[in-house]
Amino acid sequence: MVNGVVPRLARGMALLLASVVMALLAAGALGPTAAASGQEESVRGRLEERTADDERHPVAGVRVFVEGQGFVEETQTDENGDWLIPVPQPGSYTVTLDEATLPDDVVLRDPDDNPWSGDVRSGRSQIVRFNLGEGLTRETSTINRVIERTAVGIRFGLLLALAAVGLSLIFGTMGLTNFAHAEQVAIGGLVGYTFAATMGIPLLLAAVLTLLAGCIVGWTQDAGLWKPLRRRGTGIIPMMIITIGLSLFARSVLQAIYGSSPRAFPHRSDVVALGPTRLTVNDYISMAVALVLLVAVAYVLLRTRWGKATRAVSDNPALAAASGINVDMVIRGVWTAGAGLAALGGMLLGLSQQVSAQMGINMLLLMFAAVVLGGLGTAFGAMAGALIVGIFIEVSTIVIPTEIKNVGALAILIVILLLRPQGILGRRERVG
Amino acid sequence: MDWNLLVANAFHAALGLNAIAYAIAAIGLNVHFGYTGLLNFGQAGFLAVGAYGTAISIVHFNVPYLVGALIGVAVAVLLALLLGIPTxxxxADYLAVATIAAAEIVRLVIGSTVYARWTGGSSGFSGAFARTFYNWNPLPAGTYSLGPVRLTADRAWFMLIGWSLVIIIALLVWLLVRSPWGRVLKGIREDEDAVRSLGKNVFARKMQALIIGGVIGAVAGIALVTGEQSVNPQTFNTQLTFFFWTLLLLGGVARVIGPVLGAVLLWLVFSVTETVLRSGASAGWVPDTLVSESQIGLVRVALVGLGLMLLMIFRPQGILGDRRELAFNVR
Amino acid sequence: MSADATSPSAPIRAQVLADVPPVPGAPKPDPILVADNVTRRFGGLTAVDVEHVEVQRGVITALIGPNGAGKTTFFNVLTGFDQADTGSWTFEGASVAGKPSYKVAQAGMVRTFQLTKALSRLRVLENMRLGATGQRGESVWRALLPFLWRDQEESITERAEQLLSRFKLDHMRDEFAGALSGGQRKLLEMARALMSEPTMVMLDEPMAGVNPALTQSLLGHVKDLRAEGMTVLFVEHDMDMVHDISDWVIVMAQGKIVAEGPPEAVMANPDVIDAYLGAHHDAPVTEAEEQQQLAEIESDIEAELSAPDESPATEPSTGGSS
Structure with missing residues (x-):
């Protein structure tokens, strides 16, 4: 009985892997290769202020000194915050940042960073990082802080919802906890970056293309891997472990192609000062896109035939199958749409933060938190959960350090699992 | 290709620090998943508290090495209780998400600047905190040769004690799982309601299993600090847990020797690929960019990912497993 | 009055209940299990609402009723596998209400499940050994010192082998339990329950899914339990079986106990006929209903397989459709 399935599965796997790798390679070929550092040794870096909500603003006009091997040189950062000082030979050097030349509201996040000392190896351009953050000079009242953080939280929550809907639907229809969903988000961010930043495609068109690319990845995955496994009767826990393997594999392939350093979209837009909020035009467009798509998902689920079938399968797969619903088709659709939405969510998140191969895994647990909070398997629960998680994380930074803001969300996840594992919108099922 | 180098590297990888620590950690995971059916995706968290508990108490509180190790173990018991009571x-799948979240909380907290005074923040800290351990070394100082393999006295001492520890832990686990206690665990793995209906306190047994597997994980963390003489929060990321899963599934779940065999094989594969890639690079048929330190790490992760998928699809029972058992594994 | 080893034969036993009035909640001469005001609600639906019921010691009592009557839920509540919203119940005079299921089992009330729970990747003999209570080697510390429990293990094994040969499973002792047929699993489950030397055995649909050839032998084993002085309470759909082996019948409908009495009386009782043939048919009427029932059973099996842990998020996996 296994004989017939194994070759089909092997073929499916090969098809899947080949197409994923090809798609990534194609995208990677278009992506910028790591900046060639030239033959000579140098030290370089980029000065960026990282705000509490992880946005990065370049800091220009800051003086940087290099000293060592009997050599002294200084330079200023350019408008992108970049600086580079060639040094005459390999060896150990000390790099100092002139803190007096920093803007008033920007400070070093860790004073120990300055000065930096270390080795410059032969033929290498040594990167020196100084992490900058918001200074304390920007004083605002608590209520304004809450409003500002809430706005950022809503933006993050909407994008998180977009990314997490697929995770929830896949759990609902297959019972599968899909760890590889993180990589759908990362693929979206990186492919979107390739379209919009490298190829110069207008942002909205790039977003549409990213959505489509995500759909294709989702469709291929189900066709090449999950459907054959379902047909083979693979248990849900082995499948879960397979998603972990896929996640590790896809992430390292992505990182091999795009490198490990995060990249920021070059698209800057004006800040719209609405009361104390400081969201940009791009943020508002992202939020609008996310909202429209989430409403569309809701409409599809509630009003269309396919949507009703999806809910029926989530409710009771056996009953749905018995009443003539093609469960495989529904699951295929969920994979396709879920992966597409996740990819778009990844791109939109990348617009305001940065994109990297790690971006998905970094937020996977937040997606889980959203999905569990809302009630596993219910799309609406995932949306509500994502908004709550987003707002909670951002508002909590008023009292807890930004760098451990996710800890709060994860702790909430565990508490929810304990108190109300069916989530806020889930329902308890009854016996008999 | 330099065969001597290949053999020497393979020896150090397959029998060295990492293989020892991974084998111990995976034995703990085997108690969780293999015998009790607990989906623990946060084993890295147990290693982290074991490693940091030991390192911090030795460095900041000047306690003797063994007391430090005991503190590391005690913290792991505490973590198991904290994690176990609610989850x-x-x-089973909720437990997976909860354990992975707990391990991430541990990693984020020890890596944050808030507690950097104790933990060293994102860069961790190093120090000669295991000096006592190496002072116990009865082997005369110097370098030992075994064919192409060279070992310092300290390395040899570490491997000697490390593998003795692996054997002792494996023996203890073997004694445990073939006892009536182990029978209850296996029953819980199959169907905990059935075990409950026979008058067994399932929750207490699961908690005992969680603590024992977690303590074994902490011992792996302590082995890691003793060998490395440094700690870094990045070591204990989620990927580490998934490496343990891969080698456990490779060796064979619910087999006492499975995780040990899996750890040795995993590191053998890592080492051989790395050596082959490197000598390929110097011979010119592998691009240089593929063998930089970070790329080697990537190749490992990709191998583990692919290996995990292929194992689960084509040989879910691992090397030592019994295919027949799998026929009933409907879960 | 209480049963002892030299127990009288079945007809005499039935006489014990001869003076009991056939009305819901009737007092019994020597009740082993007494329940009062037990309710269990799911959302707006009251699955169980039992005012008072007593189960006589040493006889076979059947709990019957149409689909959805709350029999399995009542069973789950009594054995600690589900939490009641209100109510109290005592087993051998001591309250077991709200006690965790393993304590109920330790008290001597051991149950089986509608969907058999053979521990698949344990061998048949290990399944049996697991059933024994008070094992010294089940403590984690003593587990490490085999000489402390080896003797006990040997006597447990001996008892297990006796039971296995009585249930005609001795030739399978070294097989994985997962390799047994459906009927053999039922037998194994019953034998395993007996390893704990219970005073009362609760059987949830012991005949469900059993090959007709095995039915007679299963019936024989149930009767043997009574002969050995155990009390049996079982949930069943099969009227012939109820008629054949039970000394007393309790009828549930819509969560309440609607009738009680000896089998013949109950089956002639108009209330019972109403309960069965009124709105609820036990047998499916239309093809759609049959499909629905099939799907429900399937989803129950699925819930069973995917959620073996006791989680409030899913229906307790012991839940059946009755």
């Missing part, structure tokens, strides 16, 4: 009543 052991949950469905």
């Amino acid at each position: 052991l009543r949950l469905r």
Whole structure:
């Protein structure tokens, strides 16, 4: 009985892997290769202020000194915050940042960073990082802080919802906890970056293309891997472990192609000062896109035939199958749409933060938190959960350090699992 | 290709620090998943508290090495209790999400600047905190040769004690799982309601299993600090847990020797690929960019990912497993 | 009055209940299990609402009723596998209400499940050994010192082998339990329950899914339990079986106990006929209903397989459709 399935599965796997790798390679070929550092040794870096909500603003006009091997040189950062000082030979050097030349509201996040000392190896351009953050000079009242953080939280929550809907639907229809969903988000961010930043495609068109690319990845995955496994009767826990393997594999392939350093979209837009909020035009467009798509998902689920079938399968797969619903088709659709939405969510998140191969895994647990909070398997629960998680994380930074803001969300996840594992919108099922 | 180098590297990888620590950690995971059916995706968290508990108490509180190790173990027991009380009543896949979240919380907290005074923040800290351990070394100082393999006295001492520890832990686990206690665990793995209906306190047994597997994980963390003489929060990321899963599934779940065999094989594969890639690079048929330190790490992760998928699809029972058992593994 | 080893034969036993009035909640001469005001609600639906019921010691009592009557839920509540919203119940005079299921089992009330729970990847003999209570080697510390429990293990094994040969499973002792047929699993489950030397055995649909050839032998084993002085309470759909082996019948409908009495009396009782043939048919009427029932059973099996842990998020996996 296994004989017939194994070759089909092997073929499916090969098809899947080949197409994923090809798609990534194609995208990677278009992506910028790591900046060639030239033959000579140098030290370089980029000065960026990282705000509490992880946005990065370049800091220009800051003086940087290099000293060592009997050599002294200084330079200023350019408008992108970049600086580079060639040094005459390999060896150990000390790099100092002139803190007096920093803007008033920007400070070093860790004073120990300055000065930096270390080795410059032969033929290498040594990167020196100084992490900058918001200074304390920007004083605002608590209520304004809450409003500002809430706005950022809503933006993050909407994008998180977009990314997490697929995770929830896949759990609902297959019972599968899909760890590889993180990589759908990362693929979206990186492919979107390739379209919009490298190829110069207008942002909205790039977003549409990213959505489509995500759909294709989702469709291929189900066709090449999950459907054959379902047909083979693979248990849900082995499948879960397979998603972990896929996640590790896809992430390292992505990182091999795009490198490990995060990249920021070059698209800057004006800040719209609405009361104390400081969201940009791009943020508002992202939020609008996310909202429209989430409403569309809701409409599809509630009003269309396919949507009703999806809910029926989530409710009771056996009953749905018995009443003539093609469960495989529904699951295929969920994979396709879920992966597409996740990819778009990844791109939109990348617009305001940065994109990297790690971006998905970094937020996977937040997606889980959203999905569990809302009630596993219910799309609406995932949306509500994502908004709550987003707002909670951002508002909590008023009292807890930004760098451990996710800890709060994860702790909430565990508490929810304990108190109300069916989530806020889930329902308890009854016996008999 | 330099065969001597290949053999020497393979020896150090397959029998060295990492293989020892991974084998111990995976034995703990085997108690969780293999015998009790607990989906623990946060084993890295147990290693982290073991490693940091030991390192911090030795460095900041000047306690003797063994006391430090005991503190590391005690912290792991505490973590198991904290984690177990809320989550052991949950469905298996919820437990997976809860344990992975708990391990991430541990990693984020020890890596944050808030507690950097104790933990060294994102860059961790190093120090000669295991000096006592190496002072116990009865082997005369110097370098030992075994064919192409060279070992310092300290390395040899570490491997000697490390593998003795692996054997002792494996023996203890073997004694445990073939006892009536182990029978209850296996029953819980199959169907905990059935075990409950026979008058067994399922929650207490699951908690015991969680603590024992977690303590074994902490011992792996302590082995890691003793060998490395440094700690870094990045070591204990989620990927580490998934490496343990891969080698456990490779060796064979619910087999006492499975995780040990899996750890040795995993590191053998890592080492051989790395050596082959490197000599390929110097011979010119592998691009240089593929063998930089970070790329080698990537190749490992990709191998583990692919290996995990292929194992689960084509040989879920691992090397030592019994295919027949799998026929009933409907879960 | 209480049963002892030299127990009288079945007809005499039935006489014990001869003076009991056939009305819901009737007092019994020597009740082993007494329940009062037990309710269990799911959302707006009251699955169980039992005012008072007593189960006589040493006889076979059947709990019957149409689909959805709350029999399995009542069973789950009594054995600690589900939490009641209100109510109290005592087993051998001591309250077991709200006690965790393993304590109920330790008290001597051991149950089986509608969907058999053979521990698949344990061998048949290990399944049996697991059933024994008070094992010294089940403590984690003593587990490490085999000489402390080896003797006990040997006597447990001996008892297990006796039971296995009585249930005609001795030739399978070294097989994985997962390799047994459906009927053999039922037998194994019953034998395993007996390893704990219970005073009362609760059987949830012991005949469900059993090959007709095995039915007679299963019936024989149930009767043997009574002969050995155990009390049996079982949930069943099969009227012939109820008629054949039970000394007393309790009828549930819509969560309440609607009738009680000896089998013949109950089956002639108009209330019972109403309960069965009124709105609820036990047998499916239309093809759609049959499909629905099939799907429900399937989803129950699925819930069973995917959620073996006791989680409030899913229906307790012991839940059946009755």
